Amino acid sequence: DTEVTQTPxxxxxxxxxxxSLKCEQHMGHRAMYWYKQKAKKPPELMFVYSxxxxxxxxxxxxxxxxxxxxxxxxxxxxxxxQPEDSALYLCASSxxxxxxxxxxxxxxxxxxxxx
Amino acid sequence: GENVEQHPSTLSVQxxxxxxxKCTYSDSASNYFPWYKQELGKRPQLIIxxxxxxxxxxxxxxxxxxxxxxxxxxxxxxxxQPEDSAVYFCAARGNTPLVFGKGTRLSxxx
Numbered sequence: 001d002t003e004v005t006q007t008p009x010x011x012x013x014x015x016x017x018x019x020s021l022k023c024e025q026h027m028g029h030r031a032m033y034w035y036k037q038k039a040k041k042p043p044e045l046m047f048v049y050s051x052x053x054x055x056x057x058x059x060x061x062x063x064x065x066x067x068x069x070x071x072x073x074x075x076x077x078x079x080x081x082q083p084e085d086s087a088l089y090l091c092a093s094s095x096x097x098x099x100x101x102x103x104x105x106x107x108x109x110x111x112x113x114x115x
Numbered sequence: 116g117e118n119v120e121q122h123p124s125t126l127s128v129q130x131x132x133x134x135x136x137k138c139t140y141s142d143s144a145s146n147y148f149p150w151y152k153q154e155l156g157k158r159p160q161l162i163i164x165x166x167x168x169x170x171x172x173x174x175x176x177x178x179x180x181x182x183x184x185x186x187x188x189x190x191x192x193x194x195x196q197p198e199d200s201a202v203y204f205c206a207a208r209g210n211t212p213l214v215f216g217k218g219t220r221l222s223x224x225x
Binding site for chain 1: 146147149151157158159160161164166202204208209212213215216217218
């Protein structure tokens with residue numbers, strides 16, 4: 001299995017809703033990432049998990065709450081979002097080896113619309 | 116932190132011509148430079164990458180060159196085809212997660 005699977009593919013939520021985005025990979029990658037991508041912009045890093053521990057939080061508002069239950073799963077819990085949070089949310093994973101950098105495998109993304 | 120600049124932002128070429136996209140980076144610790152292709156509404160996909168111990172890498176019609184001294188790297192696509200039309204992102208990483216350039220929208224005109 002060489003894919004990163006994200007669900008749902010599309011999500012419309014109100015500003016008072018609570019929802020979760022899910023990401024799964026079975027490639028044995030021990031680093032997982034959440035990115036946010038607005039139209040015509042590059043992916044923007046939100047969170048990094050390394051060996052299931054949060055290692056980077058790029059000053060993301062607390063209405064976004066990540067969770068890594070195990071080495072294959074990554075969740076992003078959403079609460080009280082704003083319309084400007086509407087975007088494509090991409091999950092990615094990569095291998096982790098000391099002194100060696102690897103590229104990321106991206107999931108297909110969740111297109112989120114906040115109304 | 117790392118900063119990656121990418122040029123041009125848009126590029127139109129005739130089918131069969133070559134396309135070149137250039138990126139510069141700021142952090143001398145960066146040692147891994149991937150290129151991603153993103154078609155409309157789809158995920159970024161890794162198309163080629165290069166490490167800092169290599170000056171050039173080729174895969175069929177695409178090639179990447181790296182000049183560590185000047186801190187710049189380039190993507191070359193030869194014999195372009197309409198299906199090459201997409202947004203291309205360069206990226207760099209060393210001790211930090213990948214930092215992306217702003218992207219180049221490539222249009223191949225048949």
